Amino acid sequence: MTNGELPTILVVDDSPENLTVLSELLQPDYRVRAATSGEKALRVVASPPRPDIILLDVMMPGMDGYEVFSRLRADERTSDIPVIFVTAMDSTEAEIHGLDVGAVDYIAKPIVPSILRARVHTQLELKQARDWLKDQNTYLERELLRRMKENLVVQDVSIHALAHLAEIRDPETGNHLRRTQGYVRALAQRLRDHPRFAHFLTAHTIDLLVKSAPLHDIGKVGIPDHILLKPGKLTADEWEIMKTHAKLGSDAIEYAERDVDRPLEFLVLAKDIAHYHHERWDGTGYPDGLAGDDIPISARLMALADVFDALISPRVYKPPMAFHEARDIIxxxxASHFDPDITDAFASTYDIFCEVARRYSENDEASSD
Incomplete structure (x- = not known):
């Protein structure tokens, strides 16, 4: 029913006389459609205009009212149309049964016009209220989805803007962020069914890992230019300062977390990645010297992705390495630098690594086999 239109009522009764009486009672205020059998009623319901309410006789030859009602409820196109049973069976048991199966009301014959009109009016008002609430819920769900999508876009833009701060400080990294995202996704998808990783690498977590990966080197914004951009080998003291970028990054993300009411999953992962992606499987990495499974899975994935990309990328102090040479080093x-199962996953996704490296290469930056 649209604004300005009369509500449509379908009257179903095998008696033409009853149909005439009911139609005359309702037609001044409603558009009335009629059917003389259950089979015809189902055909009428399937054609426009769709009824806003159905007055359904129970005792009919062939398909009785209960069966018609059951078929209406089984069809999602008609399951929400309110039905009032109209019948000569005026026993309490019959009324209870009619309401139990799901009818909104039960009117006994002979019809009392004022009661019929009052009950029809009440049920139409209730239906109108339900439809309004349904429309409102649909609108709210769509609005919520739209705003969630907007928030995700803002979130992604913010992540890349923050990560680009580190990239600007080190201009030779180029598309490093996109490549490492691609590597992490390839490794995670390969390991998602592995017994050691399946509990962690859900589809949702993999998306968050890829989203968080660009923040792994955010701490480099805190490293002085004379160290970060030095063309030669770092001194021991300079190297100790360079290593602090891992903790600087996780501290920055932790500081950002204080501005939100509850932990954000992608920031939790980003913090682990930033802090621990230079740890080594054998415990000789930094900043905390963690070993084995004590290193977060997210950081173990990033560790391999980051090293592979560093090897194939040019730096002021070295030329890019061929893909196959980087593969051999990985x-x-x-089981020394990298988690053995993650290394095996790399071996089986090596072609994907090469494809990602070529797709996001900086001119001739990545050296192919």
Whole structure:
């Protein structure tokens, strides 16, 4: 029913006389459609205009009112149309049964016009209220989804803006952020069914990992230019300062977390990645010297992705390495630098790594095999 239109009522009764009486009682205020059998009623319901309410006789030859009602409820297109049973069976048991199966009301014959009109009016008002609430809920759900999408876009833009701060400080990294995202996704998807990782690498977590990956080197904004951009080898003291970027990054993300009411999953992962992606499987990494499974899975994935990209990328102090040479170094670090199962996943996704590296190469930055 649209604004300005009369509500439509379908009257179903095998008696033409009853149909005439009911139609005359209702037609001044409603558009009335009629059907003389259950089969015809189902055909009428399927054609426009759709009824806003159905007055359904119970005792009919062939398909009785209960069966018609059951079929209406089984069809999602008609399941929400309110039905009032109209019948000569005026026993309490019959009325209870009619209401139990799901009818909104039960009117006994002979019809009392004022009662019929009052009950129809009441049920139409209730339906109108339900439809309004349904429309409001639909609108709110769509609005919520729209705003969630907007928030995700803002979140992604903010992440890349923050990560780009570190990238600007180190201009040679180029598309490093996009490449490492691609590597992390490839490793995570390969390991999602692995017994050691399946509990962690859900589809949702993988998306968050990829979202968080660009923040792994955010701490480099705190490293002095004369160290970060030095063209030669760092001194021991300079190297100790360079290593602080891991904790500087996690501290910055932790500081950002204080501005939100509850922990954000992607920031939790980003903090772990930033802090621990230079740890090594054998415990010789930094900043905390963690080993084995004590290193967060997210950081173990990033560790391999980051090293591979560093090897194939040019730096002021070195040329880019060929993909196959970088692969051999990664595989040689199995169970020393890298988690052995993650290393095996790299071996099986090596072609994907190469594809990602070529797709996001900086001119001729990445050296192919």
């Amino acid at each position: 595989l040689a670090g199995r």
